[in-house]
Amino acid sequence: MHRIRMLILVDLETGRRHRVVGGGELLEVEGLGLISSERLVEGSVIRLAGRRFLVRRPLPEDVPKVLRRVAQFNSPTVNQYMMMRAGVRSGSFVVEAGAGSGGLTVMVLWAIGKGGRLVSYEKRKEFAEVLKRNVKSLGLGDNWILKVEDFGKASESGADALLVDLPQPWEYVDVIARVLRPGGRVCAHCMSAIQAWKTHTSLSDGPFAEVGTYEVLERPWVVDERRMRPEFEMLGHHGFVVCATRVGP
Ligand SMILES: C[S@@+](CC[C@H](N)C(=O)[O-])C[C@H]1O[C@@H](n2cnc3c(N)ncnc32)[C@H](O)[C@@H]1O
Incomplete structure (x- = not known):
């Protein structure tokens, strides 16, 4: 049996996620009430208030559902794509501009591990107050610095x-060039094609190579005994991501 501190409960009927908060013997399951920590074993299915819940640690896809929202969350699909394109990995030194409620922040902290460093x-x-609480609520933040100031002042x-x-993002090309090491990668999330175009062309005019614009799509499927097909109502488009590599010196 493996017990860890940060867990969520997933309602197996509705899919709703509930965060477990607090420490000690008696923990609070948000929206459900108190529960003995003894019952919260990762990977087990427990009964609570007449319903069945899966106990597990939070995944990136849970982030917008379990954290408090002040600024709009990006979809975790876009965040994961940005991290992949930017080469974020264990031990990376990452800077984040515009952290909002912290959806991307916590995903980066999971990915870089204790040997990495993040400045947001x-x-x-x-927003920063809620962001700090969100990061702490997932047991993260030892290797994280939050700067409550304009990214234009990044040092x-x-x-x-x-x-x-x-x-x-196109207004910050000089700052981006200053912050990145030669060979380092920038990825900017853009909501519209116009923003993506301005960002792409501005990076192309700066000390960057491999400038590329990508649309992030996700297509969930319905699967049951009779059907296996894409969902009729789907978001599909998750956003644009513009990436580039800093050219040195
Ligand atoms: C869309 S939210 C970020 C969402 C976040 N990436 C996520 O995954 O949840 C954008 C944030 O950027 C912040 N912001 C806007 N301009 C900024 C600037 N110049 N410097 C720092 N933060 C800024 C806003 O206050 C807002 O909280």
């Missing part, structure tokens, strides 16, 4: 990866 910029103080250099989620 969030300019709105009231870091030598970053392996820079993840940008700002409304106007």
Whole structure:
């Protein structure tokens, strides 16, 4: 039997996720009430209030459902794609511009591990308060610095990866070039094709190579005894991501 501190309960009928908070013998399952920590064994199915719940640790796909939202969460699919394209891995030094509620922040902290380092910029103080609580609630943050200021003032250099989620990434090309090490990668999330075009062309005019724009799509399927086909109602489009490699020196 393996017990870990940070767990969620998944309602096996509705799919709804509930976060387990607090420490000690008696823990709170948000929206459901108190439960003895003895009962929360990862991978087990337990009965609570007449319903069945799977106990497991949170995954990236749970993040928008279990964290408090102040700014809009990106889809975890887009966040994971940005991290892949930016080469975020165990031990990376990552800078994040526009952290919001922390959806991407926690995914980066999971990926870089204890040997990595993350500096996040969030300019709105009231968002930063919730962001700090969200990161802490997942037991993360020892190797994380939050700067509550405009990304335009970023003083870091030598970053392996820079993840940008700002409304106007093209206005920060000089800052991006300053923060990244030669060979480091930037990925910017863009909501519209116009934003993606401006970001792409601005990076192409700067000290960057391998500039590329990608649309992130996801197509869930319905699978049961009789059917196996794409869902009729699907989001499909998850956003645009513009990436580039910093050329040195
Ligand atoms: C869409 S949210 C980020 C969502 C986040 N990436 C996620 O996955 O949940 C964008 C955030 O950028 C912040 N922001 C906008 N301009 C900024 C700037 N110049 N410097 C720092 N933060 C900024 C906003 O306050 C907002 O919280």
